[in-house]
Amino acid sequence: MKKLIVATSNPGKLREMQAYLTGLDWELQLKPDSLEIEEIGSTFSENACLKASQVAKALGEWAIADDSGLAVDALNGAPGLYSARYGTTDTERIQRLLTELADNQQRQAQFICVVAIARPDGSIALQTEGICSGEILTHPRGTGGFGYDPIFYVPQQQQTFAEMPPEVKHQISHRGQAFAQLLPQLSTIN
Template sequence: MDIPQPPTIVVATGNPGKLIEMQVYLDALGWQLQLKPDHLEVEETGTTFLENARLKAATVAKALNQWAIADDSGLAVTALGGAPGIYSARYADSDAARIDRLLKELEGQSDRSAQFICALALANPAGEVVLETKGICHGEILLTPRGSGGFGYDPIFYLPSLGKSFAEMQPSQKEALSHRGIAFSQLMPHLKELSPG
């Protein structure tokens, strides 16, 4: 399949932090990333991370007639039936409040297992999703937050194999082990085929 080379890709988010994180993974490909315009809102009506990633990538790509990449990610806690899941960012109005709510809901639960999930989708300028993948990182929820790095639920997401929370890891270590890192590592061989030059 002859796919045009995308020198610029729109990241289907208004979050500059997410663009910076994606740029780390995509730097080697020589692409320029840019945020979607603020006025272009995409309602996340999907019932899974992958559905929402597809929706965001396709809508932004078609609206701007440019290549677009989207990620939808969150935390799924076993004892809470997979919650907060696709509502991870909307679980409360701040990171601290989201963590507080989650820990309260887990009080008295012996099963602390959880997974971080990241779905990625890449759409061409016609709005067709041409690549997609999902990365999963398994861990546990701590009783109290630990560490000062990262963002979101990182201070309470713990990897027993390392004895550290995401917030206690060096950025390079988290990049390699995280759900987003896993998703990008699966996507990269295919992305290289689209890379300019």
């Protein structure tokens, strides 16, 4: 099996990526906690590539990274790159977003995810982007998921991410779409 370092210290992220890569010839490992990567890019793509590249170079191994977030049209794409830092808890982030949207009827939004894989020399071998369009509800619904999932409604499913069975979210989400594009290309790299 080939080793692929996940450019995160979050075991939950590793499990999530492993679920997308089940059955492939790649063994995922977390990056060491001591290896810190500062996300200084101005786009999801720049941050994903930066994380994958720096981890790959530092360890001399193949590395994978993703960067994702929620972009709300009426807020000019906010929270965007700052989705995870829009508050200190999921509840605070959701409340801040709902407060900023207030009674605005324009509630279109999209979750965006960019996945990048870097060679051991740090060069980017693959990069994909997935986008899931939806809208922001006025009140949370559902008990599953995390982050903004309870207020992100997908009209085609008539559910929020937090209401969807995990296998449905896994397939239609921004991350699911990015990995669906990535998987066929993964066998071409060596």
